[in-house]
Amino acid sequence: MRRLVLLSLLLSGSAIAQDRPAISVETLKTVTQTLSSDAYEGRAPTTPAEDKTVAYIIDRFRKAGLKPGNKGSWTQDVPMVEITATDVRPFTVQGKGAAGESPITLDYRTDMVVGTYRVTPRIDVKDSELVFVGYGITAPEKGWDDYAGVDVRGKTVVILVNDPDWQTMGRDGPFEGRAMTWYGRWPYKFENAAKHGAAAALIVHQTEPAAYPWAVVQSSWTGPQLELDEPGDHADQSQVIGWLQQPVAERILTAAGRDLATLTKAAQTKGFRAVPLGLTLSGGFNNTIRRQASKNVIGVLPGTSVPEDYVLYSAHWDHLGRCDAVDGDDICNGALDNASGIAGLVALAEAQAKAGPAKRSIAFLAVTAEESGLLGSGYYAQHPVFPLARTVGGVNMDVLNVTGRSKDFVLVGKGKSEIEDMVVPFVKAQGRYIGEEANPERGGYYRSDHFSFAKLGVPMLDGGSGEDKVVGGKAAGKAASDDYVAHRYHKPADEYDPRWDWTGALEDLTVYYQLGRTLADRPGLWPNWYPTAEFRGIRDKSRKNAQ
Ligand SMILES: [Zn+2]
Secondary structure (H helix, E strand, C coil): CHHHHHHHHHHHCCCCCCCCCCCCHHHHHHHHHHHCCHHHCCCCCCCHHHHHHHHHHHHHHHHHCCEECECCECEEEEEEEEEEEECCCCEEEEECCCCCCCCEEECECCCEEEECCCCCCEEEEEEEEEEECCCCCEEHHHCEECCCCCCCCCCEEEEECCCCCCCCCCCCCCCCCCCCCHHHCHHHHHHHHHHCCCCEEEEEECHHHHCCCHHHHHHHHCCCEEEECCCCCCCCCCCEEEEEEHHHHHHHHHHCCCCHHHHHHHHCCCCCCCEEEEEEEEEEEEEEEEEEEEEEEEEEECCCCEEEEEEEEEEECCCCEEEEEECCEEEECCHHHHHHHHHHHHHHHHHHHHCCCCCEEEEEEEECCCCCCCHHHHHHHHCCCCCHHHEEEEEEECCCCCECCECEEEECCCCCEHHHHHHHHHHHHCCCEEECCCCHHHCHHHCCCHHHHHHCCCCEECEEECCCECCCHHHHHHHHHHHHHHHHCCCCCCCCCCCCECHHHHHHHHHHHHHHHHHHHCCCCCCCECCCCCCHHHHHHHHHHHC
């Protein structure tokens, strides 16, 4: 084997990592099956299942040959606060004054879900005026402001999901056409509503632009909600954040003498002005508050000549824990999401350790609370164990491909960084091609942990098998991905299946291995963001300060 490798090195005249990495399918299967078994209760952070999960990952990291990554410790504490809304009485929407028709009652879970970022035992909104603010976007660089000319302080804003041009077929448009931008993501919308002083912010759920059905909103937004435990108890946030079922939003707008389709159309046009609805919202709930630290797990393979530079692999270990029961099963096991990603992390750790230390250090980060809004990675990025300016770049893994080989390798949020160029030869060497994202409107790049690092300048790859399957082509790939989103994503049915085909995951992991190895063995190589990418300025500044 060794001789073959040397030969291929000589033939290609290139020293880029050609070694066939020792990525173990057995590891992929065992780790995924173990972490997604009912014994791990769906891996909710700060529950007893966390201790079990963290212990298992540490054990696998140690056996793989890694060293503890955080000054002799395998973990980094992530201070969290858990808020559980209780006694949520139905909210009411009412016409102002005597003209108002009989109030519309919004039942919790079926009509709407509500919660809060505020760490406070009681939330009440009373007679808060409703204002439709379109997509709820303030983007001065695009000359777009859905809050222009309207004062929403103390009011309730009703917001559309995604961004204004998501129905465009191509990538042209003020918000990258069909691709979702950060402005289309719900965390942004709530953040911007709070900035404008809204007392409540409600997003209208629509399955296609949200990319998931109401059942996902219902299971993800009810029960304990986690956030980082920060000074100030998030008092700068809106009192209420939540989602409305589309038919309910339609009823509310009808009561206001408006209609959702017409307002949506208006909101997609530059110069749109927010529309006061002449209705008010009232309602409240109690909060049970629990403070507790969760943990990121960090292992490292120290470098030989430039150990102070780090290449990063990351994946989130958490999932939803106990969730809404389906057929009597109330454990959201999260086998694909993201026991499989942790399995990939362990398999890469084994393979990299087996290949021996590289010149730079390679870090393996299993982060907590991704499902609660990228909290573990966000905390790490704010309190980095390894300086971000010395973190070369890396790969995040969230859901591996278990449906067999794909002809395409898709770069999610393509067009951002030179890391993308680096993976092209590895992908081509497998006889595969770089494919287009099937659903750019889902805003994949902003929906997992690499975004936490990207936001602070570290170029991270989010890429992997596309839907063009070796067996069955695009139709088979689309059917598999639609089936996952409709039936298993964030549901108890995301369970381990021994019939899964890991050959596609192996190819993707080989690309991740080769990318990591190349970055780690080439001191002085600092791939950057393209000049047009939103994170380029931050990186240039952070690298400059580090030198
Ligand atoms: Zn995930």
